[in-house]
Amino acid sequence: MFDSAIKAAHIKRSLCVTLPALFSLTFMQPAIAESESIQIANSTSMAEYCRDDSQAQAHSYRYQSEQQRLLNCIVAQLKPYQQKDKTAAQQYFAYKAQAWLNYAIHQDSMNSRSSAGQVALEMAEPILQALDGDTVKDLSLHQDIPTTSALMRPDLWATLSALKDDDGIKSAPREMAFSEVALIWAATNQCARGWRESSMHFRMADRWLEQAREAYVNTNDSQTNVALEKSIANYYKQYAPLDASDDICRGQVLTSNR
Secondary structure, eight states, X not given: OOOTTSOOXXXXXXXXXXXXXXXXXXXXXXXXXXXXXXXXXXXXXXXHHHHHOTTTTSGGXXXXXXXXXXXXXXXXXXXXXXXXXXXXXXXXXXXXXXXXXXXXXXXXXXXXXXXXXXXXXXXHHHHHHHHHHTXXXXXXXXXXXXXXXXXXXXXXXXXXXXXXXXXXXXXXXXXXXXXXXXXXXXXXXXHHHOGGGTHHHHHHHHHHHHHHHHHHHHTSOHHHHHHHHHHHHHHHHHHGGGOOTTOOOOOBOOOOOO
């Protein structure tokens, strides 16, 4: 169950009850998607909570679908795990789940027929379950790139992997989580619609990784920072040949050098 930072007991129960229904949702044609989202949302206790929640009734949520309100409600429940009193791993994975859910919300708002939104939900699900069951330690920091995406910008992936190996999430859990999902999102867009649709997300990933790298450097000595640079170089040599220069998304298995 969610811990005491999440106030009401019925909120604690609702996440586990509704995860199977929520993550079985598919992104279909606009009219069908809206109808099924409402039907599924209305059958769950989570939907009842979200309907009564003042945040879900705010003006900014007025024109969202039932599914989007449901996902935003779950995003809000991740906030307690993103606080400084939580472990770096809890913060990192909570931010990563938020990024995946934001991706799913975006896909739904665009009435996308691709499978990327569903994959985003499937990526978020085990994280939510691990946070709920206090088993985050069992999650791997190195996650394979899904088949809806590809390894592009090997320089950024090399930095991300090296920071993970060297406990970089302790310095910048939010930035590392957001950068990883942004890299996957960017490649998906490039495969589907070309570089013009991916450039914004690559820039965001680059900016977040630069902030994470700076935070790491500022909290470690020069010897540790030199080791980080060597690790980045090693990962780049490993990742450069895997760059999807043909802009075809087929996924990628990522392994740690440690």
